[in-house]
Amino acid sequence: MRVWSVPARVVLSVAALGLAAGTALFLAALFLHVAPENAVSRRYRAEVDAVVYPEFEQNWKLFAPNPLQQNVMVDARVQTIAGDGRITTRDWTGLTAQDFAAVRHNPAPSHVDQNLLRRAWDFYDATHPQQDGAVAGPRAKLAEEYLKRIALQRIGRTAGGERILQIQFRVGARTVAPPPWSPEQVSTDPDYRELPWWPVNEDDYRGLA
Incomplete structure (x- = not known):
């Protein structure tokens, strides 16, 4: 040896x-x-x-889709009408905050709580590139109805005992901060976008539990 x-x-x-x-x-x-x-x-x-480059060039990415670079918070508020015709604008309801509360400390969080609202907003944002909410394609109206029905399923048919007349959404996007050791400087202040008021009628509750 x-x-x-x-x-x-x-x-x-x-x-x-x-x-x-x-x-x-x-x-x-x-x-x-x-x-x-x-x-x-x-x-x-x-x-x-x-x-x-050039010998080991790769034309694929590790994640598909790429991880989100922003934290997006979706809120909704409604206007209600009383029996005497008085209209009241209610406070904002944190829809994303509800999802976070359901997921946090849950060892087996629901796929619905994690993705339903987020994907609904992604769908709306992709079909409404203009900030004024103008409909930009055949799927845009479907995206509006999808987002509205998700919110109405959580809020219900009434608020404060009064029938819901309209609903509005507010979306806040905050860029994820870089790590402390990174020299990159980004603003982490939330950027809010308010959508126009959408009317609510009986058809919007069709099929909702």
């Missing part, structure tokens, strides 16, 4: 460590290339590109 000398073992050990470190750095560069843009990939973009 061949016995390696001490210098040979040292050389082999150093070579093995060098290969392992090089492989780890190469895999890290590929990971940063295909991962969603983040503080690390932005900081080392030139180094990552030098490793990846």
Whole structure:
């Protein structure tokens, strides 16, 4: 059996460590290339590109869709009408806050609580690129009805004992803050968008529990 000398073992050990470190750095560069843009990939973009291009170019992404870059809060309020014709504007109801409360500390949170409202807003936002809420396509009206029915299912047919006449949505978007060690400077102040009032009628409750 061949016995390696001490210098040979040292050389082999150093070579093995060098290969392992090089492989780890190469895999890290590929990971940063295909991962969603983040503080690390932005900081080392030139180094990552030098490793990846042109021989190891990747045209796919690690996540599909990419993780959200904003925290979006959807609120709703209603106007009610009393028997004497008096109209009252009610306080805002935090629909997203309700979902957070249902998910937080829940070991098996509902898929509905996690995604239904969020996906409904994504659907609306994608079909209403104009801030004034103008209908921009054949699916836009469907997106409005979908969002409205989700809110009405939670609020009910009455508020304060009075029939609901109209509903309005307010959406606040806050950019996720970068990590403390990142030099990136972004505003984390919420950006609010209020939609116009939408009338509510009996058809909006059809099929709702």
